Amino acid sequence: MKKAYFCTAEELEQRGKDNLPKQFQSGEHLIYSSPATLAFNSPGAEGFGVKRAGLAVPGSIMLIVAPGCCGRNTSMISSMKEYNNRFFYLCMDETDIVTGRHLKKIPKAVASICESLEKKPSVVMICITCVDALLGTDMERICRKSEEKTGLPVRPCCMYALTREGRKPPMVHVRQSLYSLLEPKKKKGNVVNLLGFFSPLMDDCELYGMLEKAGVTSFHVTLANHSDLENTIPPKNHPYFSEPGCFLKFCDEVRQYTNLPICGVGGLTDPDFVEKQLADGRIQCAAMSRQLLADPDWVNKLKDGHADQIHRCVRCNKKCLGGLMQHQGTHCIYEK
Numbered sequence: 001m002k003k004a005y006f007c008t009a010e011e012l013e014q015r016g017k018d019n020l021p022k023q024f025q026s027g028e029h030l031i032y033s034s035p036a037t038l039a040f041n042s043p044g045a046e047g048f049g050v051k052r053a054g055l056a057v058p059g060s061i062m063l064i065v066a067p068g069c070c071g072r073n074t075s076m077i078s079s080m081k082e083y084n085n086r087f088f089y090l091c092m093d094e095t096d097i098v099t100g101r102h103l104k105k106i107p108k109a110v111a112s113i114c115e116s117l118e119k120k121p122s123v124v125m126i127c128i129t130c131v132d133a134l135l136g137t138d139m140e141r142i143c144r145k146s147e148e149k150t151g152l153p154v155r156p157c158c159m160y161a162l163t164r165e166g167r168k169p170p171m172v173h174v175r176q177s178l179y180s181l182l183e184p185k186k187k188k189g190n191v192v193n194l195l196g197f198f199s200p201l202m203d204d205c206e207l208y209g210m211l212e213k214a215g216v217t218s219f220h221v222t223l224a225n226h227s228d229l230e231n232t233i234p235p236k237n238h239p240y241f242s243e244p245g246c247f248l249k250f251c252d253e254v255r256q257y258t259n260l261p262i263c264g265v266g267g268l269t270d271p272d273f274v275e276k277q278l279a280d281g282r283i284q285c286a287a288m289s290r291q292l293l294a295d296p297d298w299v300n301k302l303k304d305g306h307a308d309q310i311h312r313c314v315r316c317n318k319k320c321l322g323g324l325m326q327h328q329g330t331h332c333i334y335e336k
């Protein structure tokens with residue numbers, strides 16, 4: 001394991017703000033990302049994921065209710081110019097944490113903030129932390145009280161890092177809060193709802209036809225599960241996707257609903273196999289990722305009649321996905 005990097009406040013001061021160590025600049029390297037990253041992005045990683053998502057509604061503001069430790073980090077977001085005057089902080093003290101008396105202060109705080117602003121916010125998001133998760137706070141009720149006091153929509157935005165590996169991680173919760181702002185409209189039978197989760201489309205989904213009509217010219221068909229990257233980039237010993245052309249079966253599904261060109265991907269390493277899929281009309285285009293890492297000259301070698309010299313990707317995932325996960329870049333076992 002690599003040694004943890006640190007430097008003292010004195011060293012930081014000597015370096016100055018324009019010479020910060022690369023380890024402290026998130027744009028300079030990958031920050032450890034668990035599969036839950038999509039659902040939670042900590043302020044410590046300069047992500048502010050939950051806060052930024054919560055402030056996605058134009059004209060919205062956010063009140064974070066938190067003890068000093070969480071609030072300090074998080075209120076840094078107001079230093080970003082896009083969030084100027086959109087982020088407010090109600091500090092919880094020890095007595096609040098023990099007695100929950102801060103809950104009474106929240107509607108008053110929301111009202112005071114709204115009164116102080118020149119333009120009324122479109123919605124007030126109340127961001128709460130693990131403290132309220134542990135206290136079991138009924139934040140929906142606090143939001144309703146705040147709405148009564150201000151006449152504005154108020155919604156919870158839960159930054160519970162505690163739940164990030166759970167069934168309802170923070171970002172899922174935030175999305176629900178935002179969707180709750182949408183006024184339900186009468187359903188139309190000929191309209192598809194594109195908002196929401198990226199659920200797989202039903203096989204007979206009318207969306208394929210609609211996309212064609214909208215000008216889509218081809219389909220790239222693959223499978224992605226970003227909570228388990230081995231389903232997106234399957235290794236040779238994957239229980240379901242071990243065979244060459246492992247995702248082509250999904251191309252076959254899509255083919256039933258469109259005559260447009262289809263691009264296949266996944267386990268396409270053997271030139272003869274790829275040629276056959278193209279010749280059979282199963283796909284019109286073959287995409288490769290790991291194979292081109294294993295041998296960027298795949299196409300040239302084939303064209304020059306040297307297919308036997310191609311380094312075939314063995315789908316070990318050791319240096320490509322493995323390298324990515326270990327923050328060592330995407331490489332291949334064939335690299336010298």
Ligand code: SF4
Nearest residue numbers: 313314316317320332
């Ligand atoms: S390390 Fe190379 S051979 Fe192994 S899966 Fe990745 S690209 Fe293929």
